[in-house]
Amino acid sequence: MNPEKPQGRGQQADPENRLERREQILNSAQACFDARGFHATSTLEISKAAGISSAGLYHYFSSKDELIGALIERELKRVLSKMDALKHADDFFAELEDFYYQISTEELKGFSLGLRIESFALATRSKPIAKIVDKVNTTFLHELVQVVENAQRLNQVDPTLDPKLTAAAIMNITWGFFTQMCRPENTRADYLFVTMNLLKAGLSTKQQKA
Amino acid sequence: MNPEKPQGRGQQADPENRLERREQILNSAQACFDARGFHATSTLEISKAAGISSAGLYHYFSSKDELIGALIERELKRVLSKMDALKHADDFFAELEDFYYQISTEELKGFSLGLRIESFALATRSKPIAKIVDKVNTTFLHELVQVVENAQRLNQVDPTLDPKLTAAAIMNITWGFFTQMCRPENTRADYLFVTMNLLKAGLSTKQQKA
Amino acid sequence: MNPEKPQGRGQQADPENRLERREQILNSAQACFDARGFHATSTLEISKAAGISSAGLYHYFSSKDELIGALIERELKRVLSKMDALKHADDFFAELEDFYYQISTEELKGFSLGLRIESFALATRSKPIAKIVDKVNTTFLHELVQVVENAQRLNQVDPTLDPKLTAAAIMNITWGFFTQMCRPENTRADYLFVTMNLLKAGLSTKQQKA
Amino acid sequence: MNPEKPQGRGQQADPENRLERREQILNSAQACFDARGFHATSTLEISKAAGISSAGLYHYFSSKDELIGALIERELKRVLSKMDALKHADDFFAELEDFYYQISTEELKGFSLGLRIESFALATRSKPIAKIVDKVNTTFLHELVQVVENAQRLNQVDPTLDPKLTAAAIMNITWGFFTQMCRPENTRADYLFVTMNLLKAGLSTKQQKA
DNA sequence: GATGAATGAGGCTTCATTCAT
DNA sequence: CATGAATGAAGCCTCATTCAT
Numbered sequence: 063m064n065p066e067k068p069q070g071r072g073q074q075a076d077p078e079n080r081l082e083r084r085e086q087i088l089n090s091a092q093a094c095f096d097a098r099g100f101h102a103t104s105t106l107e108i109s110k111a112a113g114i115s116s117a118g119l120y121h122y123f124s125s126k127d128e129l130i131g132a133l134i135e136r137e138l139k140r141v142l143s144k145m146d147a148l149k150h151a152d153d154f155f156a157e158l159e160d161f162y163y164q165i166s167t168e169e170l171k172g173f174s175l176g177l178r179i180e181s182f183a184l185a186t187r188s189k190p191i192a193k194i195v196d197k198v199n200t201t202f203l204h205e206l207v208q209v210v211e212n213a214q215r216l217n218q219v220d221p222t223l224d225p226k227l228t229a230a231a232i233m234n235i236t237w238g239f240f241t242q243m244c245r246p247e248n249t250r251a252d253y254l255f256v257t258m259n260l261l262k263a264g265l266s267t268k269q270q271k272a
Numbered sequence: 273m274n275p276e277k278p279q280g281r282g283q284q285a286d287p288e289n290r291l292e293r294r295e296q297i298l299n300s301a302q303a304c305f306d307a308r309g310f311h312a313t314s315t316l317e318i319s320k321a322a323g324i325s326s327a328g329l330y331h332y333f334s335s336k337d338e339l340i341g342a343l344i345e346r347e348l349k350r351v352l353s354k355m356d357a358l359k360h361a362d363d364f365f366a367e368l369e370d371f372y373y374q375i376s377t378e379e380l381k382g383f384s385l386g387l388r389i390e391s392f393a394l395a396t397r398s399k400p401i402a403k404i405v406d407k408v409n410t411t412f413l414h415e416l417v418q419v420v421e422n423a424q425r426l427n428q429v430d431p432t433l434d435p436k437l438t439a440a441a442i443m444n445i446t447w448g449f450f451t452q453m454c455r456p457e458n459t460r461a462d463y464l465f466v467t468m469n470l471l472k473a474g475l476s477t478k479q480q481k482a
Numbered sequence: 483m484n485p486e487k488p489q490g491r492g493q494q495a496d497p498e499n500r501l502e503r504r505e506q507i508l509n510s511a512q513a514c515f516d517a518r519g520f521h522a523t524s525t526l527e528i529s530k531a532a533g534i535s536s537a538g539l540y541h542y543f544s545s546k547d548e549l550i551g552a553l554i555e556r557e558l559k560r561v562l563s564k565m566d567a568l569k570h571a572d573d574f575f576a577e578l579e580d581f582y583y584q585i586s587t588e589e590l591k592g593f594s595l596g597l598r599i600e601s602f603a604l605a606t607r608s609k610p611i612a613k614i615v616d617k618v619n620t621t622f623l624h625e626l627v628q629v630v631e632n633a634q635r636l637n638q639v640d641p642t643l644d645p646k647l648t649a650a651a652i653m654n655i656t657w658g659f660f661t662q663m664c665r666p667e668n669t670r671a672d673y674l675f676v677t678m679n680l681l682k683a684g685l686s687t688k689q690q691k692a
Numbered sequence: 693m694n695p696e697k698p699q700g701r702g703q704q705a706d707p708e709n710r711l712e713r714r715e716q717i718l719n720s721a722q723a724c725f726d727a728r729g730f731h732a733t734s735t736l737e738i739s740k741a742a743g744i745s746s747a748g749l750y751h752y753f754s755s756k757d758e759l760i761g762a763l764i765e766r767e768l769k770r771v772l773s774k775m776d777a778l779k780h781a782d783d784f785f786a787e788l789e790d791f792y793y794q795i796s797t798e799e800l801k802g803f804s805l806g807l808r809i810e811s812f813a814l815a816t817r818s819k820p821i822a823k824i825v826d827k828v829n830t831t832f833l834h835e836l837v838q839v840v841e842n843a844q845r846l847n848q849v850d851p852t853l854d855p856k857l858t859a860a861a862i863m864n865i866t867w868g869f870f871t872q873m874c875r876p877e878n879t880r881a882d883y884l885f886v887t888m889n890l891l892k893a894g895l896s897t898k899q900q901k902a
Numbered sequence: 903g904a905t906g907a908a909t910g911a912g913g914c915t916t917c918a919t920t921c922a923t
Numbered sequence: 924c925a926t927g928a929a930t931g932a933a934g935c936c937t938c939a940t941t942c943a944t
Binding site: 080114115116117118121 | 903904905906907
């Protein structure tokens with residue numbers, strides 16, 4: 063209203079601006095959570111990191127839990143975007159390995175592995191978070207089904223396998239990999255190798271009868 | 273007065289008594305943690321559940337973290353004791369499936385799966401807990417190696433496989449299973465099936481060359 | 483509603499207000515400490531006396547120790563302000579006697595003598611407090627040097643004396659006086675007399691050679 | 693009673709033994725207090741250092757405050773014993789300087805200077821401790837009077853001075869010295885020099901009219 | 903929309919002391 | 924006399940959230 067105070071890029075009720083700010087806050091929050099975990103990070107820390115007042119946070123998120131939920135959901139989108147490559151992969155197993163590799167080195171710039179596990183743990187205790195985590199998992203699983211079907215079309219994954227169960231198998235082993243990668247004593251190379259071996263042995267089209 | 277309950281104030285010349293009491297506290301604590309998680313359970317709750325004063329807790333554990341650590345360690349022992357069956361199994365895969373089955377139904381009367389995941393998450397944030405979790409994992413892995421070697425001797429697991437990497441593969445998939453079982457939407461039967469299939473396909477002795 | 487008391491919740495755009503509130507808290511804290519000592523006064527007592535919640539205290543001071551430190555520092559300023567009179571005194575010894583008199587009757591409205599001694603005792607045990615107490619002492623000593631130099635210029639204090647050592651002597655005897663005044667059985671008049679005599683005998687310009 | 697359990701040097705109701713044990717406890721307590729101060733030292737620490745149970749402590753002292761009181765009183769005796777040398781000194785000022793020197797280097801093996809100040813501070817807050825500290829001071833002052841009278845007899849201290857007031861002056865300056873010595877930034881040599889100078893100037897027999 | 907102040911509730915821990923044995 | 928266990932009371936501090944401006 064006051065032309066003398068345009069405050070940066072405008073701060074009016076511009077709805078786009080609002081979303082942008084929200085995103086910034088999520089970024090700051092993610093950095094804090096990554097560093098110290100959900101529980102150990104206070105809303106004050108987050109607001110400071112985001113450059114707002116602690117009350118300001120509540121204009122964008124109605125509670126800390128909501129913020130965490132939003133973060134988990136956003137993270138899903140980020141991961142899903144990486145799945146297109148998988149869905150249209152020519153070499154399914156190679157692409158999958160690359161996917162694991164990226165996630166475990168956090169090249170995805172998303173959640174740290176620790177936060178991923180923490181989300182799961184949190185879901186055990188908080189209904190709202192549980193809802194979101196479940197939704198994320200369902201979506202992810204659903205995508206995996208498509209990935210599997212594509213790989214079956216290419217005859218890289220055994221076409222006789224049930225796509226849903228196969229997706230579940232991948233999900234299973236993927237989370238196992240995440241879990242193990244959380245402990246720094248575990249060597250990534252080894253676990254990546256082992257993980258892929260298991261998947262190849264279990265899923266790939268058997269060629270012995272040719 | 274009641275020789276079965278020499279508790280209350282005063283000295284129990286019996287050093288065994290102390291350990292027993294400690295164990296009782298661990299039990300109460302486990303129940304609380306199982307119900308509400310590590311973070312949401314207060315030391316006051318635990319002490320109440322254990323029938324002591326809040327201060328009394330600190331005669332047995334020097335901090336909440338130590339208590340949690342002791343619990344995690346105790347849990348390891350419980351699980352390890354179940355591994356003897358695995359080590360001397362005649363039918364490795366059948367026994368393993370039973371092991372998973374038990375753990376996922378908590379027939380082991382140990383940690384809930386949620387707590388297992390929570391331990392992992394906690395380890396990411398707390399050095400002391402990390403130490404204990406790592407120790408637990410190392411021990412568990414070490415036992416798995418022996419389990420694998422036995423299964424190889426029986427020619428049920430492919431003898432050409434490296435025992436250590438194979439144990440890691442089992443570890444990986446086991447934790448994946450735990451993780452998935454934490455979400456009630458996931459059907460145990462399905463995941464158990466999928467998990468076992470993956471392991472059988474990946475590890476069992478190939479007979480195609482006969 | 484009352485423009486004189488814009489307190490309560492909400493933002494006081496006035497940054498001065500914050501300092502004022504801080505000062506109020508310091509006043510309340512000082513009263514409590516004076517009455518019961520540093521250790522025996524709880525943060526709750528202080529906050530009640532200041533009319534805030536226990537948590538509110540921590541908006542102004544990050545810990546009880548910091549509060550104590552701030553108090554000690556503030557006290558220094560109060561005392562220093564009284565030293566101008568000394569620095570520009572026409573009759574050094576008379577002015578000094580008055581200074582002692584004031585301090586020992588707490589006309590300075592500052593720390594009670596007990597608190598002064600307690601600060602010293604605390605400094606022996608707490609590094610942060612030690613730092614502040616040392617700074618206070620150094621400043622005080624430094625001022626005393628100037629006081630001495632002025633008195634030497636007036637030929638009331640022997641000009642051949644080393645100003646620094648002389649200041650130390652005054653410091654020494656001053657603290658001795660404080661200490662003794664803490665015990666109510668000691669008569670102020672006597673000790674004031676004794677203290678001044680010692681100082682006069684030790685410091686004043688010798689005239690016997692005239 | 694049981695000849696099989698003579699427990700070291702006998703533990704029967706031997707009253708002498710009791711006193712010995714008490715003394716041992718006082719020693720341990722003093723060490724703890726010296727290291728951490730009265731407040732920061734817990735009765736548990738003391739009992740551990742003394743090699744008794746925490747309940748055992750209460751067989752010898754009815755409370756922590758009583759223990760502290762006993763310690764302060766014991767300390768007085770130790771210091772008093774060092775005053776004989778002063779009372780019969782040939783060279784009063786030299787002997788006094790030595791006395792200061794010893795105390796400030798803790799060659800007396802008694803209280804640290806910090807504890808001395810702390811005692812004073814404590815006396816401001818606790819009636820029972822106040823009583824003891826006052827008694828200690830009175831006794832000490834009384835002894836000083838005799839010391840002064842002796843020095844006057846030797847014509848080293850001006851015989852026209854009132855012995856009581858003179859003793860008070862020494863007391864004053866002594867405590868000032870103690871206080872300053874508590875802060876490590878203050879050089880002992882300087883303060884010792886200054887202290888002695890002040891005393892000599894203020895108290896010694898004036899010879900200018902000879 | 904934004905803020906700094908304020909807070910109720912609660913968390914973990916410590917301590918001096920007592921009691922039954 | 925000696926002890927280990929037990930505890931009530933309290934202490935300091937933190938946090939998610941709200942309110943007045």
